[in-house]
Structures are given as C-alpha cells and as structure tokens.
Amino acid sequence: MFLSISVFSQDVVQRFFQEMNADENVTKVSISSKMFELFMHIDGETNDEKELLETVSKLKGMKILIKEEMADGKRLYAEAITRPSSEYEVLLTVEDNDEDMTFFIREENGRIAELVMIAGGESNFILLSLLGEIDLNQISKLSRSMNIEGMENLEKIENR
Template sequence: MKNFIFLISFFLFSGAVNAQNTPVDELFDKYSGKEGFTSVYITSYMFSMFADVESNDPEFDELIKNLKAIKILATDESFTGNINFFKEIIDKLPKDQYKELMVIKEKDQDVKFLVNEKDGKIIELLLIAGGANENALISIQGNIDLKNISKLSKSMKIDGLENLEKIDNK
C-alpha cells in the first residue's frame, strides 16, 4: 500500500513540475489585464473554426490547421510607465531552447524573432519588440511553417503582426 501511495504521489508531483509556466506565460500573466496593456489570446478552437471555412489558398488552410494558440501582449497608447519587457523576456528565455531567427534594429526599437524547435519542427515562433515607446510580445504556437507565416499577419490585421511580414523578406 505504501508503494502505491508513493507511486501516485510521484506521478502527481511530476505532472505538477511539467505544468510549470514558460517565461512567455509568466510575462503574459504578469501584465495581462493591467492598465496600459492590451492582451489577446487566440485559442485552438478559434483556429478550428477558421479551418472549417475553405479559402482559396491551400497553404493558408494548412497553416491555420496546424496552429494551437497565439498570445499577444503589447503596451497601448495610454501606457506611461517605464517597463521594457523586451529585456525582461530575453533575460528569462532558456537560451538552449530558443534560437534567434532574425533581429531588426531601428532607431528606437529592437525586434527579435526566435523559434523553439522540437524534433526538427518549429513549435513556437516568438516576436519580441521593445523600444522607447512600444513593447510587444507575440507567441505563435503549433506546427509552424515559416514560408506561410506572413500570410497570417496579412489576414488577421492585428497590431504587431505586421512584423511577421519581414520574415518573408529574409
């Protein structure tokens, strides 16, 4: 009986350890719903609804079918604080897990595209933008094809996603 209780406790504890939030989740939870921030969470159910609607672009249909979630966190125009979650998220990301895909440096803003791969497939694409006036974090999760990802930005018309079009030019 003791072995059975130990075994059950072990599985419950190991499940709790695996369910820990990622740095992206932690940042999203920290600022989501706070004044001066806009957050958007698009679920897999929403993508399944898109997948049911046929488009004229089979590549786009395939992209939508493979997405699990999109999280967007951005400072809005009413934000007057001095928070730079670009640095905050970069410092917390496990360097061995995320690979730099592209970096854009402009006068007052830095944008980084990072990917998380598993078994040779991209399972998460991060766009992290930080600067004097604006911070944005976009996490796209699923089985991601970079060749088609810019189509997502054009079709959804969500602030911040326009930076995804720059991947197409790489």
C-alpha cells in the same frame, strides 16, 4: 510528456501575461487550439485566404500581449528578451531607432514548434507566441502577397 512540454513552452508568455494582468494598457489575445480547429470550418474565398488558412491549420495556439502608450518600451523589451530559456534559440534580431525586435524559435523533433516574437519601441511593446507546426517561409510570404503593413494589422487587433 506532452503536457510538460506545452506547459514549459507557454512559460515565457504565460508569465508575462500574469505579470501584466493588472495593467489596463495591456491588450491580451489568446487563441486556443480548439479555436484553430474551428477555423477549419471557414471557407477561404480568395487564394490569399486559402493560403492563410493552410498556414493557420497547422497552428495549435497563439498568445499576444501588446502594451501601448508606455514610457519605455525598449526597456521592457530588453528585460523580456532575457526571459526565454535555453530551449529557445534566437532566430533573428533587428535593432534600429524605431523598434528593436527578436524572434525566438523552439524546435521539437526537428520542426519549429513555437515562434516567439518580442518587439519594443519607444512607446510600445509586443510579445507574441505562436504554437504548432510553423512554416517560416509561408508566414514570410503572407504579408508580401497581401501587401499589408504590419502596424495596420496591429491596430485591427487593438480595436477589438
């Protein structure tokens, strides 16, 4: 049961991972549940770090797919947002000139078990899946307290 759910929940991102496997311009990050367990051994020095560790401690997996310098990110975005099955509910949609994005959530036993973020701009595309016990409040607080813009962190990921 657990296996079938986890396989199913990974489906959207996993399929995109496979489809874009040959694409050299795609950056893929996959963090396993094992790695999240190991994060527990990291000691948070500042309050922000401790808060972050608390959020992270409840997570079980993360997959990120980033495509940059592409021709039409918005078209890929339009295709991608049709992928999540009926299990996924749209949480939030933002559409503007720079970037469109949609947040999906999948609930299990009344808790958010997966958060999927799909975003597409003129020349970039992001697909992100977060598995585990997800507290939207806490995640929302993270960037406010640290006062860091999202795109700067995106660059951090890509440089690795």
